[in-house]
Amino acid sequence: MQQAVRPQGAFGVVMGWLMGGLNAAQNRATVDALDPPPGGAVLEIGFGPGRALEMLANKVPLGLVAGIDHSELMVARARRRLNGHRGDAALDLRLGEAGDLPFPDEKFDVAFAVNSFHLWPDPERALAEMAGVLKPGGDLLLSIRDVRNGGRFEAPGKGQASAKAAVETMRDLGLQVRQREIVHSPSRATLLVRGRKCGRADG
Ligand SMILES: C[S@@+](CC[C@H](N)C(=O)[O-])C[C@H]1O[C@@H](n2cnc3c(N)ncnc32)[C@H](O)[C@@H]1O
Numbered sequence: 001m002q003q004a005v006r007p008q009g010a011f012g013v014v015m016g017w018l019m020g021g022l023n024a025a026q027n028r029a030t031v032d033a034l035d036p037p038p039g040g041a042v043l044e045i046g047f048g049p050g051r052a053l054e055m056l057a058n059k060v061p062l063g064l065v066a067g068i069d070h071s072e073l074m075v076a077r078a079r080r081r082l083n084g085h086r087g088d089a090a091l092d093l094r095l096g097e098a099g100d101l102p103f104p105d106e107k108f109d110v111a112f113a114v115n116s117f118h119l120w121p122d123p124e125r126a127l128a129e130m131a132g133v134l135k136p137g138g139d140l141l142l143s144i145r146d147v148r149n150g151g152r153f154e155a156p157g158k159g160q161a162s163a164k165a166a167v168e169t170m171r172d173l174g175l176q177v178r179q180r181e182i183v184h185s186p187s188r189a190t191l192l193v194r195g196r197k198c199g200r201a202d203g
Contacts, residue, residue, distance in 0.1 A: 005119050006071045007048070023115055023145075024051070026190045029182045030114050030143040031055040033192050039063040040109035043133065045098045045126065046070075046116025050078025057086035066092040066108070068101060098126035103133045110134075112141040118162045124169050131173045137199035140175060142166050144191040163191040170195035 031052055036042050041064035044053050053065050065086050069075050075095050082091055096102055098113075099122045111130040120126045130140050144166070146159030163179060170177045175195030183189045 008071060008073050023048075025184050025188075026143060026145060027052040027055060027114055029184075029190050030112065030141065030192065031059060033143075033194070034059075034110055034112060034139070034141060036060055036062065036110045041066065041107060043067060043101075043103065043108045043111040043130075045101075045111070045113040045130065046119070047078050047093065048074050048114075048116075050074075050081040050093070052112075052114050053078065054081055054085050057082070057089055061087050062089040064092065064108075065089045066094075066103065068094055068096040068098065070095065070097055098122075099129060101129040101133055105132050106135045107133050108135060109138050110141065111138070112143065114143040115145050117142050117144060117166060118158070123165065127166065127169050128173055131170075131175060131195070131197060134197045136197055138197050140170065140195040140197070142193045144193065146181065146189040146191050147187065148189060149187045159189075159191055163193050166193045174198065 034056060038061050040062055042056060042062060044067040047053055047067040047069050053067060057065050065082060067078065072095055075093055079093050094102065098120045111134055117123060134140060144159045144163050148156055167177050167179060170193065175197055177193065177195045179191060179193050181189050181191050
């Protein structure tokens, strides 16, 4: 479990490789749900090996691909993956904490996280930080794994509970929140919790 929280060393390399396979459908479903404008700036928290950012940069020509992960190993691996696989976008992947984002306010069109929210020590603070760095009209998207019918590594219901907590915090932050689910199999689904920051015209 510690390796999922902060992959490091030889086991971390294996964990990064496993994440790629285990989380592939969830990463794909998340990227399909994201719609940054061409030339836009995107931020991922807890990007791990960087597959979702790579998929997103291949889907839309972006201006900036940025991210924060607190694992040195994952930052190195994601930088390697994104080098040469992000079109003309600038790359800014940093070592850091979800609850302390080193980016200016209103910088990003989209801020998202896949399968990472449940690991953050202070999720309310991290969501507030994400909302702060979003442009007005921008989207905060949390992609949460929902194990059903009993999982080996995760109790059923944990994903639903995480999503419920996220919805409440995002509403408290003034975001317009919607939730939907994508069912991958009888035992596994992805919950997508999206919060839209009011645009300037919305007041
Ligand atoms: C289970 S992995 C998911 C990786 C990737 N998003 C995916 O779906 O394949 C969780 C990632 O979140 C990162 N992470 C966990 N807690 C974090 C925190 N508090 N701040 C920044 N990154 C964090 C871990 O280092 C790891 O790379």
